[in-house]
Amino acid sequence: MARLTILRYxxxxxxxxxxxxxxxxxxxxxxxxxxxxxxxxxEGVGLAATQVDVHRRVIVMDTSEQRDHPxxxxxxxxxxxxxxxxxxxxxxLSVPAIYDKVExxxxxKVQALGRDGEPFExxxxxxxxVCVQHEMDHLVGKVFVEYLSALKRDRIRTKMxxxxxxxxxxx
Numbered sequence: 502m503a504r505l506t507i508l509r510y511x512x513x514x515x516x517x518x519x520x521x522x523x524x525x526x527x528x529x530x531x532x533x534x535x536x537x538x539x540x541x542x543x544e545g546v547g548l549a550a551t552q553v554d555v556h557r558r559v560i561v562m563d564t565s566e567q568r569d570h571p572x573x574x575x576x577x578x579x580x581x582x583x584x585x586x587x588x589x590x591x592x593x594l595s596v597p598a599i600y601d602k603v604e605x606x607x608x609x610k611v612q613a614l615g616r617d618g619e620p621f622e623x624x625x626x627x628x629x630x631v632c633v634q635h636e637m638d639h640l641v642g643k644v645f646v647e648y649l650s651a652l653k654r655d656r657i658r659t660k661m662x663x664x665x666x667x668x669x670x671x672x
Contacts, residue, residue: 502531505539505553509665510596511658516642519551519558521576525618529559533573533616536561541568545594547632549639552595560613560636564628572623574613577637580622581610589631591645597664599657603648605634 508515522529532555540548540561547562560574585607592600608626611633615621625633635645646657 502534502538504542505535507539507543507548507552507594508554510593510644510646510661512595514554515551515595515639515644517551517556518642519549519556519640521558522614525575525614525616529557529575530616532557532559533561533575537563537571537573540594543594546628547636548594549636551639551642558640560633560640562629562632562636564632573616574611574623574633574636575615575618577611577613577633577640579609579633579637580612582606583608587627587631589628591631591635593635593645595639595644596646596657596661599646599660601646601649601653603631603635603645605631609633611637 532550536548536550536553539553546564547560550557550559558576560577561571563571583606586604587607588602588604590600591603608630610622610624612620612622646654
């Protein structure tokens with residue numbers, strides 16, 4: 502397994518739309534394993550392939566308290582969204598150290614293929630529902646900061662560009 506490089510906002514590659522996975526083969530399983538390693542190392546709860554510059558419909562997540570229940574969603578599709586919404590604070594591995602409140606459906610059902618290539622359906626609530634919706638946004642080229650006001654987005658963009666520039670100067 503290998504740790505992958507996570508793209509940082511406002512990298513334009515984060516806005517690419519991911520393509521469906523044609524077959525769950527060894528290459529996709531290796532990608533899943535590398536994404537899980539990357540997500541755990543970065544102390545995240547979810548990661549979309551788009552964030553590691555692989556534009557395929559693959560998500561990994563683990564919202565368990567012990568961080569020992571990884572979930573793999575390949576070609577995920579929401580099959581149901583609750584009519585109720587929930588405002589929750591979100592962060593993103595592609596926008597480190599930035600958090601803000603985003604309104605999402607309180608619960609969702611998602612259909613996907615697992616790491617084994619078998620179809621399954623999952624009902625997600627609370628943090629898991631937020632995570633599924635957040636990561637699925639990445640697959641269509643949307644970053645959570647796009648839900649924020651233009652002023653907040655511009656401030657975050659400026660901050661992230663400066664942070665990346667400062668870190669590059671120290672390398």
